[in-house]
Amino acid sequence: MQAADISTLEAVALAATRSAAVAGHAWVGRNDQNSADAAATSAMRAALAEAPGRGTVVIGEGEKDDAPMLFNGEVVGNGHGPDFDIAVDPLEGTSFCARDLPGSLATIAFGEPGTLWSPGPGFxxxxxxxxxxxxxxxxxxxxxxxxxxxxxxxxxxxxxxxxxxxxxxxxxxxxxxxxxxxxxxxxxxxxxxxxxxxxxxxxxxxxxxxxxxxxxxxxxxxxxxxxxxxxxxxxxxxxxxxxxxxxxxxxxxxxxxxxxxxxxVAGDAFFVATGVNGGPLLGRPRTADGTTITESLLISRGQIRHITHTTFD
Missing domain, CATH: 3.40.190.90 (D-Maltodextrin-Binding Protein; domain 2)
Structure with missing residues:
Protein backbone atom coordinates (compact mmCIF):
# COMPACT_ATOMS: atom_id res chain seq x y z
CA MET A 1 0.00 0.00 0.00
CA GLN A 2 1.09 3.55 -0.72
CA ALA A 3 1.69 5.84 2.24
CA ALA A 4 -1.35 7.93 1.33
CA ASP A 5 -3.52 4.81 1.17
CA ILE A 6 -2.24 3.63 4.56
CA SER A 7 -3.04 6.96 6.19
CA THR A 8 -6.53 6.94 4.70
CA LEU A 9 -7.21 3.37 5.77
CA GLU A 10 -5.83 4.00 9.26
CA ALA A 11 -8.52 6.65 9.67
CA VAL A 12 -11.15 4.16 8.45
CA ALA A 13 -9.96 1.49 10.89
CA LEU A 14 -9.99 3.95 13.78
CA ALA A 15 -13.54 5.01 12.92
CA ALA A 16 -14.60 1.35 12.75
CA THR A 17 -13.17 0.37 16.14
CA ARG A 18 -14.46 3.56 17.78
CA SER A 19 -17.96 2.86 16.49
CA ALA A 20 -17.80 -0.75 17.66
CA ALA A 21 -16.44 0.22 21.07
CA VAL A 22 -19.16 2.78 21.74
CA ALA A 23 -21.89 0.34 20.63
CA GLY A 24 -20.42 -2.49 22.68
CA HIS A 25 -19.99 -0.25 25.71
CA ALA A 26 -23.76 0.16 25.93
CA TRP A 27 -23.90 -3.54 26.87
CA VAL A 28 -21.16 -3.51 29.51
CA GLY A 29 -22.25 -5.37 32.65
CA ARG A 30 -25.55 -6.58 31.18
CA ASN A 31 -24.56 -10.28 31.04
CA ASP A 32 -25.56 -10.57 27.38
CA GLN A 33 -22.55 -11.48 25.23
CA ASN A 34 -24.47 -12.00 22.00
CA SER A 35 -26.24 -8.63 22.14
CA ALA A 36 -22.95 -6.87 22.90
CA ASP A 37 -21.26 -8.68 20.02
CA ALA A 38 -24.13 -7.93 17.65
CA ALA A 39 -24.15 -4.23 18.54
CA ALA A 40 -20.38 -3.91 18.07
CA THR A 41 -20.45 -5.85 14.78
CA SER A 42 -23.33 -3.83 13.33
CA ALA A 43 -21.62 -0.55 14.20
CA MET A 44 -18.30 -1.69 12.75
CA ARG A 45 -19.94 -2.93 9.55
CA ALA A 46 -21.66 0.43 9.06
CA ALA A 47 -18.37 2.29 9.52
CA LEU A 48 -16.51 -0.01 7.13
CA ALA A 49 -19.19 0.50 4.49
CA GLU A 50 -17.89 4.06 4.14
CA ALA A 51 -14.30 2.94 3.49
CA PRO A 52 -12.80 4.48 0.31
CA GLY A 53 -11.86 1.23 -1.35
CA ARG A 54 -12.70 -2.45 -1.34
CA GLY A 55 -11.96 -4.47 1.79
CA THR A 56 -12.28 -8.24 2.07
CA VAL A 57 -12.71 -9.95 5.43
CA VAL A 58 -10.12 -12.73 5.44
CA ILE A 59 -10.69 -13.86 8.99
CA GLY A 60 -13.27 -12.97 11.62
CA GLU A 61 -14.23 -14.17 15.06
CA GLY A 62 -17.88 -15.01 14.59
CA GLU A 63 -17.56 -18.46 13.02
CA LYS A 64 -15.47 -19.72 15.94
CA ASP A 65 -17.84 -18.44 18.60
CA ASP A 66 -21.12 -18.89 16.67
CA ALA A 67 -21.59 -15.18 17.21
CA PRO A 68 -22.73 -12.24 15.07
CA MET A 69 -19.95 -11.67 12.60
CA LEU A 70 -18.31 -9.90 9.79
CA PHE A 71 -18.11 -13.14 7.86
CA ASN A 72 -15.14 -14.54 5.98
CA GLY A 73 -15.24 -13.32 2.39
CA GLU A 74 -17.53 -10.36 3.13
CA VAL A 75 -16.66 -7.30 1.05
CA VAL A 76 -16.96 -3.81 2.53
CA GLY A 77 -16.25 -0.28 1.34
CA ASN A 78 -17.48 1.96 -1.46
CA GLY A 79 -15.11 0.57 -4.09
CA HIS A 80 -13.48 3.91 -4.83
CA GLY A 81 -9.94 3.37 -3.60
CA PRO A 82 -7.39 0.66 -2.75
CA ASP A 83 -8.12 -3.00 -2.19
CA PHE A 84 -7.20 -4.33 1.26
CA ASP A 85 -7.60 -7.38 3.49
CA ILE A 86 -9.23 -7.34 6.93
CA ALA A 87 -8.81 -9.44 10.07
CA VAL A 88 -11.35 -8.49 12.68
CA ASP A 89 -12.94 -9.08 16.05
CA PRO A 90 -15.44 -6.28 16.72
CA LEU A 91 -15.58 -7.26 20.39
CA GLU A 92 -12.47 -9.05 21.68
CA GLY A 93 -13.32 -10.24 25.19
CA THR A 94 -17.10 -10.51 24.97
CA SER A 95 -17.32 -12.11 28.42
CA PHE A 96 -15.29 -9.21 29.87
CA CYS A 97 -17.79 -6.78 28.35
CA ALA A 98 -20.82 -8.74 29.55
CA ARG A 99 -19.47 -9.02 33.10
CA ASP A 100 -17.84 -5.55 33.20
CA LEU A 101 -14.36 -6.95 33.72
CA PRO A 102 -11.40 -4.95 32.36
CA GLY A 103 -9.83 -5.73 29.01
CA SER A 104 -12.53 -5.82 26.34
CA LEU A 105 -11.44 -4.23 23.03
CA ALA A 106 -12.79 -3.52 19.56
CA THR A 107 -10.01 -4.73 17.24
CA ILE A 108 -9.14 -4.80 13.54
CA ALA A 109 -6.13 -5.21 11.24
CA PHE A 110 -5.79 -4.10 7.63
CA GLY A 111 -3.25 -5.50 5.18
CA GLU A 112 -2.36 -5.43 1.52
CA PRO A 113 -4.48 -7.76 -0.65
CA GLY A 114 -3.43 -11.38 -0.25
CA THR A 115 -1.13 -10.76 2.71
CA LEU A 116 -3.26 -11.87 5.69
CA TRP A 117 -3.15 -15.61 6.33
CA SER A 118 -6.44 -17.47 6.16
CA PRO A 119 -6.63 -20.47 8.52
CA GLY A 120 -9.60 -21.95 6.68
CA PRO A 121 -11.57 -24.09 9.15
CA GLY A 122 -8.93 -23.70 11.87
CA PHE A 123 -10.28 -21.75 14.83
CA VAL A 265 1.08 -11.34 7.67
CA ALA A 266 3.12 -11.28 4.47
CA GLY A 267 3.08 -7.56 3.64
CA ASP A 268 2.36 -4.08 4.93
CA ALA A 269 -0.31 -4.14 7.63
CA PHE A 270 -1.43 -2.24 10.67
CA PHE A 271 -3.48 -2.92 13.81
CA VAL A 272 -6.05 -0.80 15.64
CA ALA A 273 -7.88 -1.30 18.94
CA THR A 274 -10.29 0.87 20.93
CA GLY A 275 -11.16 0.32 24.58
CA VAL A 276 -14.66 -0.92 25.39
CA ASN A 277 -14.78 -1.21 29.17
CA GLY A 278 -11.39 -0.05 30.38
CA GLY A 279 -8.25 -1.93 31.36
CA PRO A 280 -4.47 -1.71 31.41
CA LEU A 281 -4.22 -0.83 27.71
CA LEU A 282 -7.11 1.52 26.97
CA GLY A 283 -9.88 3.31 28.83
CA ARG A 284 -13.58 2.90 28.16
CA PRO A 285 -15.69 5.37 26.14
CA ARG A 286 -16.83 8.30 28.27
CA THR A 287 -19.93 10.35 27.45
CA ALA A 288 -20.85 13.67 29.03
CA ASP A 289 -22.42 16.96 27.95
CA GLY A 290 -23.00 15.80 24.40
CA THR A 291 -19.49 14.50 23.78
CA THR A 292 -18.05 10.99 23.61
CA ILE A 293 -14.37 10.38 24.29
CA THR A 294 -12.66 7.14 23.20
CA GLU A 295 -9.15 5.80 23.62
CA SER A 296 -7.50 3.89 20.77
CA LEU A 297 -4.19 2.29 19.91
CA LEU A 298 -2.75 2.37 16.38
CA ILE A 299 0.27 0.19 15.60
CA SER A 300 1.65 0.93 12.16
CA ARG A 301 5.00 1.34 10.38
CA GLY A 302 7.12 0.85 13.50
CA GLN A 303 5.10 3.22 15.66
CA ILE A 304 2.67 2.88 18.56
CA ARG A 305 0.22 5.76 18.77
CA HIS A 306 -2.26 6.34 21.58
CA ILE A 307 -5.19 8.34 20.24
CA THR A 308 -7.87 10.08 22.27
CA HIS A 309 -10.82 11.06 20.11
CA THR A 310 -13.72 13.34 21.00
CA THR A 311 -17.01 13.15 19.11
CA PHE A 312 -19.53 15.96 19.49
CA ASP A 313 -23.15 14.91 19.23
Whole structure:
Protein backbone atom coordinates (compact mmCIF):
# COMPACT_ATOMS: atom_id res chain seq x y z
CA MET A 1 0.00 0.00 0.00
CA GLN A 2 1.09 3.55 -0.72
CA ALA A 3 1.69 5.84 2.24
CA ALA A 4 -1.35 7.93 1.33
CA ASP A 5 -3.52 4.81 1.17
CA ILE A 6 -2.24 3.63 4.56
CA SER A 7 -3.04 6.96 6.19
CA THR A 8 -6.53 6.94 4.70
CA LEU A 9 -7.21 3.37 5.77
CA GLU A 10 -5.83 4.00 9.26
CA ALA A 11 -8.52 6.65 9.67
CA VAL A 12 -11.15 4.16 8.45
CA ALA A 13 -9.96 1.49 10.89
CA LEU A 14 -9.99 3.95 13.78
CA ALA A 15 -13.54 5.01 12.92
CA ALA A 16 -14.60 1.35 12.75
CA THR A 17 -13.17 0.37 16.14
CA ARG A 18 -14.46 3.56 17.78
CA SER A 19 -17.96 2.86 16.49
CA ALA A 20 -17.80 -0.75 17.66
CA ALA A 21 -16.44 0.22 21.07
CA VAL A 22 -19.16 2.78 21.74
CA ALA A 23 -21.89 0.34 20.63
CA GLY A 24 -20.42 -2.49 22.68
CA HIS A 25 -19.99 -0.25 25.71
CA ALA A 26 -23.76 0.16 25.93
CA TRP A 27 -23.90 -3.54 26.87
CA VAL A 28 -21.16 -3.51 29.51
CA GLY A 29 -22.25 -5.37 32.65
CA ARG A 30 -25.55 -6.58 31.18
CA ASN A 31 -24.56 -10.28 31.04
CA ASP A 32 -25.56 -10.57 27.38
CA GLN A 33 -22.55 -11.48 25.23
CA ASN A 34 -24.47 -12.00 22.00
CA SER A 35 -26.24 -8.63 22.14
CA ALA A 36 -22.95 -6.87 22.90
CA ASP A 37 -21.26 -8.68 20.02
CA ALA A 38 -24.13 -7.93 17.65
CA ALA A 39 -24.15 -4.23 18.54
CA ALA A 40 -20.38 -3.91 18.07
CA THR A 41 -20.45 -5.85 14.78
CA SER A 42 -23.33 -3.83 13.33
CA ALA A 43 -21.62 -0.55 14.20
CA MET A 44 -18.30 -1.69 12.75
CA ARG A 45 -19.94 -2.93 9.55
CA ALA A 46 -21.66 0.43 9.06
CA ALA A 47 -18.37 2.29 9.52
CA LEU A 48 -16.51 -0.01 7.13
CA ALA A 49 -19.19 0.50 4.49
CA GLU A 50 -17.89 4.06 4.14
CA ALA A 51 -14.30 2.94 3.49
CA PRO A 52 -12.80 4.48 0.31
CA GLY A 53 -11.86 1.23 -1.35
CA ARG A 54 -12.70 -2.45 -1.34
CA GLY A 55 -11.96 -4.47 1.79
CA THR A 56 -12.28 -8.24 2.07
CA VAL A 57 -12.71 -9.95 5.43
CA VAL A 58 -10.12 -12.73 5.44
CA ILE A 59 -10.69 -13.86 8.99
CA GLY A 60 -13.27 -12.97 11.62
CA GLU A 61 -14.23 -14.17 15.06
CA GLY A 62 -17.88 -15.01 14.59
CA GLU A 63 -17.56 -18.46 13.02
CA LYS A 64 -15.47 -19.72 15.94
CA ASP A 65 -17.84 -18.44 18.60
CA ASP A 66 -21.12 -18.89 16.67
CA ALA A 67 -21.59 -15.18 17.21
CA PRO A 68 -22.73 -12.24 15.07
CA MET A 69 -19.95 -11.67 12.60
CA LEU A 70 -18.31 -9.90 9.79
CA PHE A 71 -18.11 -13.14 7.86
CA ASN A 72 -15.14 -14.54 5.98
CA GLY A 73 -15.24 -13.32 2.39
CA GLU A 74 -17.53 -10.36 3.13
CA VAL A 75 -16.66 -7.30 1.05
CA VAL A 76 -16.96 -3.81 2.53
CA GLY A 77 -16.25 -0.28 1.34
CA ASN A 78 -17.48 1.96 -1.46
CA GLY A 79 -15.11 0.57 -4.09
CA HIS A 80 -13.48 3.91 -4.83
CA GLY A 81 -9.94 3.37 -3.60
CA PRO A 82 -7.39 0.66 -2.75
CA ASP A 83 -8.12 -3.00 -2.19
CA PHE A 84 -7.20 -4.33 1.26
CA ASP A 85 -7.60 -7.38 3.49
CA ILE A 86 -9.23 -7.34 6.93
CA ALA A 87 -8.81 -9.44 10.07
CA VAL A 88 -11.35 -8.49 12.68
CA ASP A 89 -12.94 -9.08 16.05
CA PRO A 90 -15.44 -6.28 16.72
CA LEU A 91 -15.58 -7.26 20.39
CA GLU A 92 -12.47 -9.05 21.68
CA GLY A 93 -13.32 -10.24 25.19
CA THR A 94 -17.10 -10.51 24.97
CA SER A 95 -17.32 -12.11 28.42
CA PHE A 96 -15.29 -9.21 29.87
CA CYS A 97 -17.79 -6.78 28.35
CA ALA A 98 -20.82 -8.74 29.55
CA ARG A 99 -19.47 -9.02 33.10
CA ASP A 100 -17.84 -5.55 33.20
CA LEU A 101 -14.36 -6.95 33.72
CA PRO A 102 -11.40 -4.95 32.36
CA GLY A 103 -9.83 -5.73 29.01
CA SER A 104 -12.53 -5.82 26.34
CA LEU A 105 -11.44 -4.23 23.03
CA ALA A 106 -12.79 -3.52 19.56
CA THR A 107 -10.01 -4.73 17.24
CA ILE A 108 -9.14 -4.80 13.54
CA ALA A 109 -6.13 -5.21 11.24
CA PHE A 110 -5.79 -4.10 7.63
CA GLY A 111 -3.25 -5.50 5.18
CA GLU A 112 -2.36 -5.43 1.52
CA PRO A 113 -4.48 -7.76 -0.65
CA GLY A 114 -3.43 -11.38 -0.25
CA THR A 115 -1.13 -10.76 2.71
CA LEU A 116 -3.26 -11.87 5.69
CA TRP A 117 -3.15 -15.61 6.33
CA SER A 118 -6.44 -17.47 6.16
CA PRO A 119 -6.63 -20.47 8.52
CA GLY A 120 -9.60 -21.95 6.68
CA PRO A 121 -11.57 -24.09 9.15
CA GLY A 122 -8.93 -23.70 11.87
CA PHE A 123 -10.28 -21.75 14.83
CA UNK A 124 -7.40 -22.14 17.31
CA UNK A 125 -3.63 -21.89 17.17
CA UNK A 126 -0.67 -22.34 19.49
CA UNK A 127 1.34 -19.11 19.75
CA UNK A 128 4.54 -17.57 21.01
CA UNK A 129 4.90 -13.77 21.01
CA UNK A 130 8.16 -12.11 22.07
CA UNK A 131 9.77 -8.65 21.87
CA UNK A 132 12.21 -7.81 19.06
CA UNK A 133 15.36 -8.81 20.98
CA UNK A 134 14.07 -12.39 21.36
CA UNK A 135 12.54 -12.82 17.89
CA UNK A 136 15.28 -15.14 16.58
CA UNK A 137 15.60 -17.51 19.55
CA UNK A 138 12.13 -19.04 19.94
CA UNK A 139 10.99 -22.40 18.58
CA UNK A 140 7.43 -23.64 18.96
CA UNK A 141 8.72 -27.20 19.39
CA UNK A 142 10.84 -26.27 22.43
CA UNK A 143 9.53 -27.25 25.86
CA UNK A 144 8.47 -24.20 27.88
CA UNK A 145 11.50 -24.44 30.15
CA UNK A 146 13.86 -24.09 27.19
CA UNK A 147 11.80 -21.25 25.73
CA UNK A 148 12.04 -19.37 29.02
CA UNK A 149 15.80 -19.89 29.21
CA UNK A 150 16.37 -18.71 25.64
CA UNK A 151 14.14 -15.65 25.97
CA UNK A 152 15.71 -14.71 29.30
CA UNK A 153 19.20 -14.87 27.77
CA UNK A 154 18.14 -12.81 24.75
CA UNK A 155 16.63 -10.15 27.02
CA UNK A 156 19.55 -10.14 29.45
CA UNK A 157 17.42 -11.36 32.34
CA UNK A 158 17.20 -14.31 34.68
CA UNK A 159 14.27 -16.68 34.18
CA UNK A 160 13.05 -15.61 37.62
CA UNK A 161 12.67 -12.06 36.28
CA UNK A 162 10.45 -13.04 33.33
CA UNK A 163 6.74 -12.26 33.28
CA UNK A 164 4.65 -14.50 31.02
CA UNK A 165 1.04 -14.15 29.84
CA UNK A 166 -0.90 -17.42 29.54
CA UNK A 167 -4.69 -17.40 29.36
CA UNK A 168 -6.41 -19.08 32.29
CA UNK A 169 -7.96 -21.98 30.40
CA UNK A 170 -8.17 -25.69 31.33
CA UNK A 171 -5.97 -26.52 28.32
CA UNK A 172 -3.15 -24.48 29.87
CA UNK A 173 -3.11 -26.06 33.32
CA UNK A 174 0.12 -28.03 32.72
CA UNK A 175 1.79 -25.19 30.81
CA UNK A 176 1.13 -22.71 33.63
CA UNK A 177 2.43 -25.17 36.21
CA UNK A 178 5.65 -25.79 34.26
CA UNK A 179 6.33 -22.09 33.72
CA UNK A 180 5.82 -21.42 37.42
CA UNK A 181 8.01 -24.38 38.34
CA UNK A 182 10.76 -22.98 36.09
CA UNK A 183 10.70 -19.82 38.17
CA UNK A 184 8.97 -17.27 35.93
CA UNK A 185 5.97 -15.18 36.99
CA UNK A 186 2.70 -15.84 35.17
CA UNK A 187 -0.18 -13.49 34.43
CA UNK A 188 -3.33 -15.50 33.73
CA UNK A 189 -6.17 -13.43 32.25
CA UNK A 190 -9.42 -15.29 31.61
CA UNK A 191 -9.18 -14.39 27.91
CA UNK A 192 -8.07 -11.66 25.58
CA UNK A 193 -4.79 -12.90 24.15
CA UNK A 194 -4.64 -9.89 21.81
CA UNK A 195 -4.27 -7.68 24.86
CA UNK A 196 -1.65 -10.01 26.30
CA UNK A 197 0.32 -9.96 23.07
CA UNK A 198 0.19 -6.18 22.88
CA UNK A 199 1.57 -5.99 26.41
CA UNK A 200 4.60 -8.00 25.22
CA UNK A 201 5.24 -5.52 22.41
CA UNK A 202 4.77 -2.31 24.37
CA UNK A 203 7.74 -1.04 26.41
CA UNK A 204 5.36 0.51 28.95
CA UNK A 205 4.16 -2.94 30.03
CA UNK A 206 6.31 -5.34 32.04
CA UNK A 207 5.50 -8.51 30.05
CA UNK A 208 8.21 -10.56 28.33
CA UNK A 209 6.33 -13.20 26.32
CA UNK A 210 2.98 -14.79 25.60
CA UNK A 211 2.49 -18.56 25.40
CA UNK A 212 -0.44 -20.87 24.77
CA UNK A 213 -3.41 -21.60 22.53
CA UNK A 214 -5.81 -18.87 21.44
CA UNK A 215 -8.00 -17.99 18.49
CA UNK A 216 -6.76 -17.73 14.92
CA UNK A 217 -8.40 -14.33 14.29
CA UNK A 218 -6.57 -12.96 17.32
CA UNK A 219 -3.41 -14.58 16.02
CA UNK A 220 -3.54 -12.84 12.64
CA UNK A 221 -4.39 -9.47 14.18
CA UNK A 222 -1.54 -9.93 16.67
CA UNK A 223 0.83 -10.78 13.82
CA UNK A 224 -0.02 -7.46 12.13
CA UNK A 225 1.08 -5.62 15.28
CA UNK A 226 4.14 -7.84 15.76
CA UNK A 227 5.30 -7.31 12.18
CA UNK A 228 4.77 -3.55 12.40
CA UNK A 229 6.96 -3.36 15.52
CA UNK A 230 9.65 -5.90 14.57
CA UNK A 231 8.74 -8.39 17.27
CA UNK A 232 8.71 -12.17 17.04
CA UNK A 233 5.79 -14.56 16.68
CA UNK A 234 5.26 -18.19 15.77
CA UNK A 235 1.95 -19.99 15.33
CA UNK A 236 0.63 -23.47 14.58
CA UNK A 237 -2.94 -24.68 14.19
CA UNK A 238 -4.14 -26.32 17.40
CA UNK A 239 -7.69 -27.68 16.94
CA UNK A 240 -9.65 -28.13 20.14
CA UNK A 241 -12.15 -30.66 18.80
CA UNK A 242 -11.97 -33.70 16.53
CA UNK A 243 -14.32 -32.16 13.96
CA UNK A 244 -12.11 -29.06 13.75
CA UNK A 245 -9.04 -31.25 13.18
CA UNK A 246 -10.87 -33.29 10.53
CA UNK A 247 -11.98 -30.13 8.72
CA UNK A 248 -8.41 -28.78 8.69
CA UNK A 249 -7.09 -32.02 7.19
CA UNK A 250 -9.92 -32.10 4.65
CA UNK A 251 -8.91 -28.61 3.57
CA UNK A 252 -5.39 -29.90 2.86
CA UNK A 253 -3.80 -27.96 5.71
CA UNK A 254 -1.11 -29.30 8.03
CA UNK A 255 -1.45 -29.57 11.79
CA UNK A 256 2.34 -29.66 12.11
CA UNK A 257 3.40 -26.62 10.11
CA UNK A 258 4.76 -23.71 12.12
CA UNK A 259 4.01 -20.27 10.67
CA UNK A 260 6.41 -17.38 11.17
CA UNK A 261 5.10 -13.86 11.63
CA UNK A 262 5.84 -12.90 8.02
CA UNK A 263 3.75 -15.87 6.86
CA UNK A 264 0.79 -14.89 9.02
CA VAL A 265 1.08 -11.34 7.67
CA ALA A 266 3.12 -11.28 4.47
CA GLY A 267 3.08 -7.56 3.64
CA ASP A 268 2.36 -4.08 4.93
CA ALA A 269 -0.31 -4.14 7.63
CA PHE A 270 -1.43 -2.24 10.67
CA PHE A 271 -3.48 -2.92 13.81
CA VAL A 272 -6.05 -0.80 15.64
CA ALA A 273 -7.88 -1.30 18.94
CA THR A 274 -10.29 0.87 20.93
CA GLY A 275 -11.16 0.32 24.58
CA VAL A 276 -14.66 -0.92 25.39
CA ASN A 277 -14.78 -1.21 29.17
CA GLY A 278 -11.39 -0.05 30.38
CA GLY A 279 -8.25 -1.93 31.36
CA PRO A 280 -4.47 -1.71 31.41
CA LEU A 281 -4.22 -0.83 27.71
CA LEU A 282 -7.11 1.52 26.97
CA GLY A 283 -9.88 3.31 28.83
CA ARG A 284 -13.58 2.90 28.16
CA PRO A 285 -15.69 5.37 26.14
CA ARG A 286 -16.83 8.30 28.27
CA THR A 287 -19.93 10.35 27.45
CA ALA A 288 -20.85 13.67 29.03
CA ASP A 289 -22.42 16.96 27.95
CA GLY A 290 -23.00 15.80 24.40
CA THR A 291 -19.49 14.50 23.78
CA THR A 292 -18.05 10.99 23.61
CA ILE A 293 -14.37 10.38 24.29
CA THR A 294 -12.66 7.14 23.20
CA GLU A 295 -9.15 5.80 23.62
CA SER A 296 -7.50 3.89 20.77
CA LEU A 297 -4.19 2.29 19.91
CA LEU A 298 -2.75 2.37 16.38
CA ILE A 299 0.27 0.19 15.60
CA SER A 300 1.65 0.93 12.16
CA ARG A 301 5.00 1.34 10.38
CA GLY A 302 7.12 0.85 13.50
CA GLN A 303 5.10 3.22 15.66
CA ILE A 304 2.67 2.88 18.56
CA ARG A 305 0.22 5.76 18.77
CA HIS A 306 -2.26 6.34 21.58
CA ILE A 307 -5.19 8.34 20.24
CA THR A 308 -7.87 10.08 22.27
CA HIS A 309 -10.82 11.06 20.11
CA THR A 310 -13.72 13.34 21.00
CA THR A 311 -17.01 13.15 19.11
CA PHE A 312 -19.53 15.96 19.49
CA ASP A 313 -23.15 14.91 19.23
Missing amino acids: YMDKIVVPPRAKDVVDLDDPPERTLAKVAEALGKDVADLRVVIMDKPRHKELIARVLQAGAAVQTPAGGDVGGSLAVLMPTHDIDLLLGVGGTPEGVMTAAAVRALGGGMLGRLAPQRDDEADAIRAAGMSLDRVYACDEL
